[in-house]
Amino acid sequence: MKLFTHMADLRPFGSLTRILCLLLVVCAAVHCDNRENTIIDRYSTVPKLERSVPIIDGGDTLRPARLQMVDDTLYVSYVGQTRLDLFTPELEKIRSIVLDKPESVHPTSFVVADSEIIVTDHAKRIVAAYDFDGGFLTSFGLLPDEATRLSPLVVTYYGGVAYVADIALRKVLAISMTDAPEITERGELILTIPPDSGQTVGFPSAICVTPDGRLLVGDAEDGLVRVFTCDGRPVYNFDSVFTDRPLAPQGFAIDDIIDPELQDTSSFDPSGIRYLGRIHVVDGNNAAVHLFSPLGRFIASYPSGGELVRPSGIAIDRARKKIYIADPVARRIFMYRYQDGGDA
Numbered sequence: 001m002k003l004f005t006h007m008a009d010l011r012p013f014g015s016l017t018r019i020l021c022l023l024l025v026v027c028a029a030v031h032c033d034n035r036e037n038t039i040i041d042r043y044s045t046v047p048k049l050e051r052s053v054p055i056i057d058g059g060d061t062l063r064p065a066r067l068q069m070v071d072d073t074l075y076v077s078y079v080g081q082t083r084l085d086l087f088t089p090e091l092e093k094i095r096s097i098v099l100d101k102p103e104s105v106h107p108t109s110f111v112v113a114d115s116e117i118i119v120t121d122h123a124k125r126i127v128a129a130y131d132f133d134g135g136f137l138t139s140f141g142l143l144p145d146e147a148t149r150l151s152p153l154v155v156t157y158y159g160g161v162a163y164v165a166d167i168a169l170r171k172v173l174a175i176s177m178t179d180a181p182e183i184t185e186r187g188e189l190i191l192t193i194p195p196d197s198g199q200t201v202g203f204p205s206a207i208c209v210t211p212d213g214r215l216l217v218g219d220a221e222d223g224l225v226r227v228f229t230c231d232g233r234p235v236y237n238f239d240s241v242f243t244d245r246p247l248a249p250q251g252f253a254i255d256d257i258i259d260p261e262l263q264d265t266s267s268f269d270p271s272g273i274r275y276l277g278r279i280h281v282v283d284g285n286n287a288a289v290h291l292f293s294p295l296g297r298f299i300a301s302y303p304s305g306g307e308l309v310r311p312s313g314i315a316i317d318r319a320r321k322k323i324y325i326a327d328p329v330a331r332r333i334f335m336y337r338y339q340d341g342g343d344a
């Protein structure tokens with residue numbers, strides 16, 4: 001039995017072999033093209049509404065304002081309430097954290113940090129910190145000159161630093177939340193952003209620090225999302241969005257759908273931006289959420305159903321592909337779902 005064929009024996013089948021090879025190449029190309037189109041479609045597909053939930057307290061329907069997802073727990077603040085509520089991913093209430101010591105605080109914004117909860121109260125003009133049971137830890141209300149009062153609106157946290165948008169100064173204040181001898185102390189003003197005294201942000205209405213260390217600042221006066229380096233230098237703005245009213249950013253959240261246009265592995269990029277998901281920007285003026293790529297390229301807006309009225313907060317549960325949007329005027333938390341692979 002002949003196990004190996006001499007090359008000469010293949011000659012009569014040369015044309016057939018070439019045809020089969022060509023068919024394989026075409027099929028592979030079609031498969032790759034379809035896969036690429038699927039990835040692109042997935043990236044540009046907007047989330048779909050699953051349901052909306054009113055938060056009832058006794059006979060009152062509360063006005064949810066700010067949200068943050070931490071592991072399997074959704075933290076919620078409300079307009080006019082001195083507490084945060086904790087919910088499961090299905091919006092079943094777990095417990096409340098009351099913020100009434102040493103005096104009542106109404107959270108304008110909050111962020112759950114490593115070992116504490118940091119809250120701004122714009123009416124009282126303070127930034128306060130609490131433990132996870134609502135125990136008061138500390139508060140700040142004055143700038144280092146001990147004369148200028150804060151006017152804090154929103155707060156976020158990154159690497160031991162609280163970033164606070166001050167609407168009177170029209171800047172973002174980087175405040176240390178860590179005691180490190182001979183380096184920094186808790187409550188120390190590390191940096192103002194922009195750092196130049198002559199530079200300001202029109203109306204800093206939303207802030208976020210991305211995992212790669214960029215500071216995103218929503219400017220409701222100029223209708224922009226501005227991007228700063230970690231040391232406060234302005235670098236660029238997100239794409240403009242054509243809307244009926246000026247863009248009024250109220251919150252940021254990042255999903256885990258990566259940008260197919262950034263997946264060039266031929267160059268080394270230590271920042272990790274190519275692995276960053278889409279950036280969702282809540283727009284209170286236009287009752288919408290705008291999707292951007294990690295570098296600020298506009299992708300799409302949602303929803304189209306008109307269910308939002310004046311949204312103000314957003315959180316994303318990446319494990320379950322769920323998006324939560326707080327709307328204090330609609331008095332509801334809206335739950336959306338975004339695509340995971342081929343699943344809609």
